Amino acid sequence: MTLRVRVSMSMILLSIMSLLVAGPARAAAPGDVVSAQPTTVYLLPGKLLEVPVNAWHVLYNSTSATGGLNTVSGTLLVPKDGYPLGTRPIIGYAFGTHGLGDQCAPSAGLARGGEAELALVSLFLLKGYAVAMTDYEGLGTPGTHTYMAGISQGHAVLDAVRAAARVPGAGLSATAPVGIMGYSQGGASAAWAAQLQPSYAPELRLRGVAAGGVPADLRAVAQHLDGGPDFGLAAAAGVGLDAAYPELNLQADLNDRGRALLTDAADDCVDELTSKLAGLSFADLSPIDLLNQPKWLARLAENRLGATPPRVPLFLYHARGDQIIPIAVASTLRGEYCRAGARVRWTSLPAPDHVTGAVEGGPLAIEWLALRILGLPATSNC
Secondary structure: OHHHHHHHHHHHHHHHHHHHHHOOOOOOOOOOEEEEEEOOOEEEOOOEEEOOEEEEEEEEEEEOOOOOEEEEEEEEEEEOOOOOOOOOOEEEEEOOOOEOOHHHOHHHHHHHOOOOOHHHHHHHHHOOOEEEEEOOOOOOOOOOOOOOOHHHHHHHHHHHHHHHOOOOOOOOOOOOEEEEEEEOHHHHHHHHHHHHHHHHOOOOEEEEEEEEOOOOOHHHHHHHHOOOOOHHHHHHHHHHHHHHOHHHOHHHHOOHHHHHHHHHHOOOEHHHHHHHHOOOOHHHHOOOOHHHOHHHHHHHHHOOOOOOOOOOOEEEEEEOOOOOOOHHHHHHHHHHHHHOOOOEEEEEEOOOOHHHHHHHHHHHHHHHHHHHHOOOOOOOOO
16 A cells, blocks of 8 residues: 555656746647648649649638637648749638638648639649648637638738648648748738738747738728629628627618628629629618628728838738729729838739739749749838
C-alpha cells in the first residue's frame, strides 16, 4: 500500500512539474489552424483534370465583425516544385459572390471541379506562389454566411494567410512576402484586408493589394440594385449583415412574402438568388424603409470602405459598363484613398459588364501584384 501511494504521489509531482515547465496552454487565436486535411482540386466538373498541386482543406480561427472568435474554412494550394527566388510568397485570394448555401463555398467547388476563378488562381500558381483562399464566415461552416460584412471578410482573408504559414507540411513561412487579390465580394474583402492589416495582422509582410469591382458603399449599391434584375444580391447582403449583427433583426421587419422569399434563398447559390428575386425591391419585402432605418444606417456606414487608407500600394480596377456596382462607387473610393495619401493605381476597364471586368482586369492585377512581391516600387495615378 505504501509503495502504491509513493508511486501515485510521484506521478502527481511529475504532472505538476510538467505543467510548470510547459506553462499554461495558449488560448486559441486568429490564424490558428483547427484542422488541415489533404484534398484534391479539379479544373472541370466530374472531377476531371486534377490540378497538379499540393492542396489542403483548412479550418482556421478568425474574428467576426463584432470581435468574436470564429472558425472559417478555406483551401490552400502550394505548387509541388520548389520556389527558386527565396521564400515562397503567399497570396490571399478572396473569391467573388458564390451564394449563401454551404454547397456554394469555393472549397466545395474546387473539390468537385468547375470553380471559375481557378483560372486566375492558376496564374499565381504558375509563378510558384502559394494561394490561401477563404470561404468566409458561415460559408461551408455552421451558421449563416455573413455575406458583405466587410470587416468579417477582411479578417477571414488575413487569417487565411496566417493559417497557410502554419499548415503542417506546406513548407510556408510566416515571414513570406504576401499579396492579396479579389474581385466583387472579393474586391471588398481585399480592400478591407488592406485597411485592417496594420492593426489586425501587422506581422504579415504585405506588399500590395489588388481589388476589383469593389462594392465600397453597400447602401449606394443596394439603392442601385433595388427593383432591378440583380436585386437578389442586395437581398443577400441584407441576410449577411443581419447574420453578422443580430440587433438588426431583419426577420421582424419583413412582411410574410419577404420572410418566405429570404428563408427560401438562405441556402441558394448566386444564380438561384438572382433568378428568384429578379425585379423585386425592398418595398416588396418589408413595409418599412429598411435602408433608412437608423440601425441599418449605422451598420452600413461601419462597413463602408474608405475611412482608413491602406498603408500598402493598392491596385483598383473597375469595368466602365458594370451594371451591378456602378463605377462611380469605386471612383469615389479611389478619391477618398488618394486624398488620404494612399498609393493607388486606378484602372478603368472598357469591359461592358461586371463579369467581363473580372476577366479583363484579373491578369493585369496579377502582374501588378507580382511586381510588388518582387519588391519593385509602385507608381500612383491619383
